[in-house]
Amino acid sequence: MGIGSLILLAICGAVFCGMGILISRWIAPSSKNSQKLEAYECGVPTESGSWVQYNVGYYLFALIFLVFDVEIVFLFPWAVVLREVGLIAFIEILIFVFILFLGLLYAWKKGALKWE
Numbered sequence: 001m002g003i004g005s006l007i008l009l010a011i012c013g014a015v016f017c018g019m020g021i022l023i024s025r026w027i028a029p030s031s032k033n034s035q036k037l038e039a040y041e042c043g044v045p046t047e048s049g050s051w052v053q054y055n056v057g058y059y060l061f062a063l064i065f066l067v068f069d070v071e072i073v074f075l076f077p078w079a080v081v082l083r084e085v086g087l088i089a090f091i092e093i094l095i096f097v098f099i100l101f102l103g104l105l106y107a108w109k110k111g112a113l114k115w116e
Contacts, residue, residue: 060112064104071100 078085078093107113 057112057114060107061115064107064112067103068100071097 074096075093078089082090
């Protein structure tokens with residue numbers, strides 16, 4: 001697989017995404033009015049602006065979730081080929097999980113897992 005194949009793949013991906021967006025704009029019904037531009041909050045009319053500051057703890061919680069979600073992306077293929085890769089790969093994955101566990105302990109100590 002050369003550089004030409006990668007460029008062709010990128011071009012095809014961009015064309016595929018662009019065509020999907022254009023076709024949806026042509027086919028989907030649309031109406032533009034002021035009510036559609038308002039923030040939707042469960043059918044209740046908004047009382048203030050839609051720009052609200054959130055506690056940074058929510059973002060930290062989401063980032064911790066992403067770290068452990070991405071961990072599964074690495075653990076699943078490793079588990080599938082565990083018998084072929086041997087003991088060294090098992091030790092490496094133990095080190096990987098230990099580092100993630102240290103990250104979890106750090107987040108717990110800093111209070112990032114408290115939902116308040």
